[in-house]
Amino acid sequence: MSRFVTFGEIMLRLTPPDHEILFQTNNLVATFGGAEANVAVSLANYGENVSYVTAAPLNPVGDAMVKEMRSFGIDTSFIVRKGDRLGIYFTETGSSMRPSKVVYDRSGSSIAEVKPGDFDWDRILDGATWFHTTGITPSLAEGTAAVALEAVKACKAKGITVSCDLNYRKKLWKWGKTAKEVMTEFAHYVDVTIANEEDCQKCLGIEIDVDVTSGELDVSKYRVLAEKVMASYPNMKYLAVSLRESVSADWNGWSAVLADSKGNFFTSKKYEIRDIVDRIGGGDSFGSGLIWGLNNLKTPQEALEFAVAASALKHTIYGDFNRVSKEDVLNLAGGDASGRVQR
Numbered sequence: 001m002s003r004f005v006t007f008g009e010i011m012l013r014l015t016p017p018d019h020e021i022l023f024q025t026n027n028l029v030a031t032f033g034g035a036e037a038n039v040a041v042s043l044a045n046y047g048e049n050v051s052y053v054t055a056a057p058l059n060p061v062g063d064a065m066v067k068e069m070r071s072f073g074i075d076t077s078f079i080v081r082k083g084d085r086l087g088i089y090f091t092e093t094g095s096s097m098r099p100s101k102v103v104y105d106r107s108g109s110s111i112a113e114v115k116p117g118d119f120d121w122d123r124i125l126d127g128a129t130w131f132h133t134t135g136i137t138p139s140l141a142e143g144t145a146a147v148a149l150e151a152v153k154a155c156k157a158k159g160i161t162v163s164c165d166l167n168y169r170k171k172l173w174k175w176g177k178t179a180k181e182v183m184t185e186f187a188h189y190v191d192v193t194i195a196n197e198e199d200c201q202k203c204l205g206i207e208i209d210v211d212v213t214s215g216e217l218d219v220s221k222y223r224v225l226a227e228k229v230m231a232s233y234p235n236m237k238y239l240a241v242s243l244r245e246s247v248s249a250d251w252n253g254w255s256a257v258l259a260d261s262k263g264n265f266f267t268s269k270k271y272e273i274r275d276i277v278d279r280i281g282g283g284d285s286f287g288s289g290l291i292w293g294l295n296n297l298k299t300p301q302e303a304l305e306f307a308v309a310a311s312a313l314k315h316t317i318y319g320d321f322n323r324v325s326k327e328d329v330l331n332l333a334g335g336d337a338s339g340r341v342q343r
């Protein structure tokens with residue numbers, strides 16, 4: 001039986017309601033979100049056995065976060081309760097030509113203070129089949145980079161599949177090493193990499209020349225990108241690259257490609273997503289869809305279609321978490337994008 005473990009930071013997310021800009025009024029909507037937590041929620045919603053691992057303060061904010069994760073049926077028993085604060089992030093939801101914005105208030109958070117040895121990976125990974133983290137975790141601090149590396153090394157020793165969404169965050173890499181210095185080592189322990197072209201460039205130093213803001217993307221360039229990444233990382237079994245053509249804050253072209261280590265290259269259906277409700281978590285819903293698909297569907301093509309459909313649906317849902325079921329995703333991947341009332 002499959003058992004999934006995800007590891008990384010979760011934050012309190014504070015967002016003004018109704019597309020307001022921050023502090024336009026004195027209302028903020030409080031939810032929780034974080035890349036690896038978002039993946040845990042999706043996998044739990046698809047019916048999988050998931051443990052979410054992080055560090056959180058032993059206070060009412062940490063308690064509320066744990067309660068929220070448990071409400072999805074996620075195992076929270078390996079969350080280390082220490083440190084003084086859960087990180088916060090403020091978001092402003094964009095509209096038309098006004099982009100969405102993120103303001104981080106997370107330094108000194110409980111997870112940013114962890115050190116190797118704080119997590120008992122032997123126990124956490126016992127019986128696990130899949131481990132997921134992202135490039136956000138090593139970006140936080142020298143300690144989180146070391147702990148993430150400790151975790152993936154333990155996974156390799158136990159034969160556990162590792163997936164990583166490179167998730168480059170320019171505002172976060174401040175602790176001394178660059179994303180490229182850290183992630184080029186880390187990627188040698190990763191079986192399934194999820195990225196976009198910026199992630200490949202900033203984290204792996206591998207780039208292609210594409211303009212995501214104008215017209216149709218040239219998919220053949222992504223085949224070249226995949227070949228370059230696979231040649232540098234012979235350990236990698238899959239590389240998935242999401243293709244976002246941003247037309248405005250509420251209109252995206254959304255598709256993806258998937259390359260495998262046997263030289264196969266898969267291209268997904270493309271969704272035109274209009275009236276975006278919330279794009280944060282769109283990448284995580286793609287990653288979790290891919291993880292679920294590779295574990296449960298017959299072919300990599302089906303897994304890719306599931307991932308893109310899951311992500312397209314996420315754009316219609318408020319908050320970081322993709323609250324859809326696998327039936328909702330299979331329905332869309334199967335071709336029903338009508339939005340008709342289901343009775």
Ligand SMILES: O=C(O)C(=O)C[C@H](O)[C@H](O)CO
Binds near residue numbers: 009033089281283284
């Ligand atoms: O940006 C981050 O560090 C976050 O984890 C916040 C969001 O949850 C994340 O960006 C979604 O992928």
